[in-house]
Amino acid sequence: MKAAVLFEAKTPLVIEDVTVAKPLAHEVLIRTHAVGVCRSDLHFVDGLYPHRFPTIPGHEAAGVVEAVGDEVRSVRVGDHVVTCLSAFCGQCEFCVTGRLSLCIDASVKRPKGAEARLMLRDRPIAQMLNLSAYAEQMLVHEHACVAIDRDMPLDRAALLGCAVTTGAGAVFNCADVTPGETVCVVGCGGIGLAAVNAARIAGAGKIIALDPVAEKRSLAERLGATHTLDALSATVADEVVEISRGGVHHAIEAVGRPQSAATAVKVLRRGGTATVLGMLPPEESVGLSAMDLLSGKRLQGGFMGGNRFPVDIPRLVDFYLRGLLDLDSIIAERLPLERINDAFDELRRGEATRSVVVFA
Structure with a gap:
């Protein structure tokens, strides 16, 4: 072969x-x-x-x-x-x-x-x-x-x-997004876009997508993002906090860079959870400050979206066939x-x- x-x-x-x-x-x-x-x-x-x-x-x-x-x-x-x-x-x-x-x-x-x-x-x-x-x-x-x-x-x-199981799994399994909660997705590649789409399926309120590429931000809007911002803007974290009125309930990092993970933590509200999906360089680390901990913020990994793939993948297929999950775009x-x-x-x-x- x-x-x-x-x-x-x-x-x-x-x-x-x-x-x-x-x-x-x-x-x-x-x-x-x-x-x-x-x-x-x-x-x-x-x-x-x-x-x-x-x-x-x-x-x-x-x-x-x-x-x-x-x-x-x-x-x-x-x-x-x-x-x-x-x-x-x-x-x-x-x-x-x-x-x-x-x-x-x-x-x-x-x-x-x-x-x-x-x-x-x-x-x-x-x-x-x-x-x-x-x-x-x-x-x-x-x-x-x-x-x-x-x-x-x-x-x-x-x-x-991979991409959809990881991005959607972060929403459904790791973050367990509740209808009406706010979600910020950092990075609009395949995994990030799947997370945006899944957040819409889960009934999230505001879905804020961050990416430096305008075309990817437009695609995120098509898949369910209510707001999109340039991830390279010096004030992007402050803008997310303002849009979400105090920070988001869930931030999902889908890039694999330390700066993106730091942004995911910064945009959280008190008690919010950041889920890091990207493969950061092995020598890098991500953490929470003392004030983050006092604010009840949480940081977690989400390897492969915490999937149970024999169950999750057929369900995702069903979402696609019913027109809820947009893979074509x-x-x-x-x-x-x-x-x-x-x-x-x-x-x-x-x-x-x-x-x-x-x-x-």
Whole structure:
């Protein structure tokens, strides 16, 4: 199969012929139809986060099940599926307490001594984030995918695997927004726009979206933002506090920069909660001041939107099919796998929302 291989950080991906193994017990072979180009992949490509090489990035995908191994119960051949990087074992402390996105149990990977899932000639490929989706096929644990309604277009379904699950999950799961509460979303990329849309679905009152790009602010308004502001304005936090009459109940950071996280804290009202979704540089930290603590403000992470993806993703599909969730507007460009490096260049410029790699 054709796949985009990363041989070392800060170098272009190379299209190679890669061999994929046959499914073992609890494994699923998927024919990839579409993959979103996510900033999280870019962090590995640019060396911000370490990884073993060679590897195939890509983690926001949808496709069709081609084969299943023994003991697979959750999907069947022919099912349309969305993959999710937060594969879960179903047995650890995190899983049995409903926090599936925090599971890191090794049982979702191949057992020691088994053939690698992916090979480049005689060289094993390190699977990235349990998926490695920039490839014509994916071989994953059955708990890394979920079957969806076949009426759902797969290029839009791919976005549910990360951006929408994370952004919407921050609203529905992490923040648990109550109708009428005020929400500020910092950053209007794919994750931030999904959070804006989800806040509207949740019945938020004022939804304030911050981004330096005017086109993204306009798109945020289309998806439900009641107010939009330039995130680079020196007075942006004060403007949010004024619009929300004392600060917002919930601030959602969807960029992955320390300044954005600091803004999310600044715009909170007393007792408000800031949820940080972006992948900040590993050496960075975000905190609350003594006065923030005395004001009852809270700061939390929201890895993958705290998802329970076997339940959440079908619900998001339903929202789309009912016209509540707008995924069409988020996609800026569809392109073939051969243009993956162009897509990463566009992502570095930060002007587009979401590019999607599609396979013929």
